[in-house]
Amino acid sequence: MKHIIYALVDNKPGVLARISGLFSARGFNIDSLAVGETHDPTVSRVTMVVNAQDERILEQIKKQLDKLIDVMTVIDLTKKEFFERELVLLKLNTAKTTRQKLLVLFKNISAKILSYDKKEAIVEITAAKAQLNDLLAQLSKIGIKELVRTGIIAIGK
Amino acid sequence: MKHIIYALVDNKPGVLARISGLFSARGFNIDSLAVGETHDPTVSRVTMVVNAQDERILEQIKKQLDKLIDVMTVIDLTKKEFFERELVLLKLNTAKTTRQKLLVLFKNISAKILSYDKKEAIVEITAAKAQLNDLLAQLSKIGIKELVRTGIIAIGK
Numbered sequence: 001m002k003h004i005i006y007a008l009v010d011n012k013p014g015v016l017a018r019i020s021g022l023f024s025a026r027g028f029n030i031d032s033l034a035v036g037e038t039h040d041p042t043v044s045r046v047t048m049v050v051n052a053q054d055e056r057i058l059e060q061i062k063k064q065l066d067k068l069i070d071v072m073t074v075i076d077l078t079k080k081e082f083f084e085r086e087l088v089l090l091k092l093n094t095a096k097t098t099r100q101k102l103l104v105l106f107k108n109i110s111a112k113i114l115s116y117d118k119k120e121a122i123v124e125i126t127a128a129k130a131q132l133n134d135l136l137a138q139l140s141k142i143g144i145k146e147l148v149r150t151g152i153i154a155i156g157k
Numbered sequence: 158m159k160h161i162i163y164a165l166v167d168n169k170p171g172v173l174a175r176i177s178g179l180f181s182a183r184g185f186n187i188d189s190l191a192v193g194e195t196h197d198p199t200v201s202r203v204t205m206v207v208n209a210q211d212e213r214i215l216e217q218i219k220k221q222l223d224k225l226i227d228v229m230t231v232i233d234l235t236k237k238e239f240f241e242r243e244l245v246l247l248k249l250n251t252a253k254t255t256r257q258k259l260l261v262l263f264k265n266i267s268a269k270i271l272s273y274d275k276k277e278a279i280v281e282i283t284a285a286k287a288q289l290n291d292l293l294a295q296l297s298k299i300g301i302k303e304l305v306r307t308g309i310i311a312i313g314k
Contacts, residue, residue, distance in 0.1 A: 006305070014181035016190065017174055024171035033173065036189040036243070036306030039297065045305050083271050085281050086193070087244035089312040110283065112267055114240050115314065122312060124242050126267065126283045140196065148163070148202050149193030150307035155246040155279060157272065 002031075003050050003058060004077045004084060004154050010070040011037060011044040019046060019071070022064055026057055032086075032151025043072070047153045077154050084128055084154040088136070092121045093143030105138060120145060159188075160207050160215060161234045161241060161311050167227040168194060168201040176203060176228070179221055183214055189243075189308025200229070204310045234311050241285055241311040245293070249278045250300030262295060277302060 009015045016035060023030050031049040038045050052058040066074045077084075092102075099116050102123070106113075110126040125135065129152060136144070166172045173192060180187050188206040195202050209215040223231045234241075249259075256273050259280070263270075267283040282292065286309060293301075 011186070013184050013186045016187060017177040017181045020174040020177055024174045027170050029168070029170045030173060030192075032193045034191045034307040035187075036308040038306075039293075039301045039304045047305065047307075083246065083279055083281075085244060085246060087242060087283055087307055087310065089240065089242060089310055091312060110267060110269055110281070112283075122240055122314070124240075124267070124283060126244055126269075126281060136196075144196045146312060147196045148204065148310045148312050149195075150191040150204075150244055150310050151193040153244065153246055153305045153307050155248060155303060155305050157279070 001052055001055065001078070003052055004047065004082070004152060005050060005062065006045055006047045006075050006077065006154065007065060007071050008038070008073040009044050009046055011042055012070065015044070015070040016046070018068055019065065022061055023050065026061060028052075028057070028061065032149065034151040034153050047151065049152050077156065081157040082154045083157065084152050085126055086129060086132055086152045087150040088125045088132065089148045090123050090125065090139065090144060091146035092123065092139060093145055094119060094121050095143070097142045105135065109135060158209055158212065158235070160209055161204065161239070161309060162207060162219065163202055163204045163232050163234065163311065164222060164228050165195070165230040166201050166203055168199055169227065172201070172227040173203070175225055176222065179218055180207065183218060185214070185218065189306065191308040191310050204308065206309050234313060238314040239311045240314065241309050242283055243286060243289055243309045244307040245282045245289065246305045247280050247282065247296065247301060248303035249280065249296060250302055251276060251278050252300070254299045262292065266292060
């Protein structure tokens with residue numbers, strides 16, 4: 001089962017290495033991770049998406065995370081109500097499309113064409129996971145040359 | 158000097174711990190880090206923002222990164238042309254504002270009000286660093302209750 005977990009941590013060297021080390025020590029892959037400052041610059045917020053094959057081991061990891069000196073809070077949003085969003089930057093092949101066709105694809109989504117020429121376009125897209133995956137499937141038919149994702153961040157309702 | 162560095166890495170357990178360990182072993186703080194899958198699901202892209210007090214040490218870290226078995230490419234975008242964007246989710250205090258006032262603030266920026274009631278609003282904002290910091294300064298006067306950032310991602314022009 002996919003879990004979205006966030007932790008509030010001290011913004012200082014070594015914290016991220018300790019957190020990611022806790023997961024890798026148990027062979028857990030972190031699907032995505034995003035860390036940035038909060039409105040308090042001494043505190044960072046780390047958002048992780050983890051696919052747990054074994055829920056008991058994930059429970060252990062969360063408890064150990066919570067015990068780290070640099071970690072203040074660990075929240076698993078999985079059973080809560082939340083908004084989740086991800087930002088993607090894409091370089092698309094424009095040989096088989098037009099700016100107009102792209103704008104039609106982006107009609108119901110937060111997307112913006114940052115640059116466009118005969119060879120390639122660069123676009124930004126912000127969306128929830130399901131909507132994003134649908135759009136990426138359509139864009140891959142046009143031709144994705146480069147793809148950068150932030151990983152999911154989430155906020156409780 | 159601030160550096161935006163990205164690495165293409167194998168999408169498997171332990172890689173992130175090794176990368177972040179290289180930085181923390183030299184007392185380097187990673188200001189933000191975002192990691193997600195690329196269009197090849199076996200490959201992840203890690204984007205880091207690092208403030209280098211000592212440029213020579215950062216050069217060493219980049220070389221060591223490049224030597225890690227799981228790391229395919231390391232690119233420092235600092236002297237290149239690129240687009241950089243960050244996504245932020247915010248919970249705002251709505252006691253001293255209105256939906257209309259927020260929409261005016263968001264006029265020239267990619268922002269969306271996800272929910273709004275008498276107590277609080279949840280909004281998503283996607284922008285480049287400078288524009289985002291300006292807006293966050295204005296929003297902090299209204300009252301930021303919760304702030305989640307993805308960290309910067311970037312794509313070469």
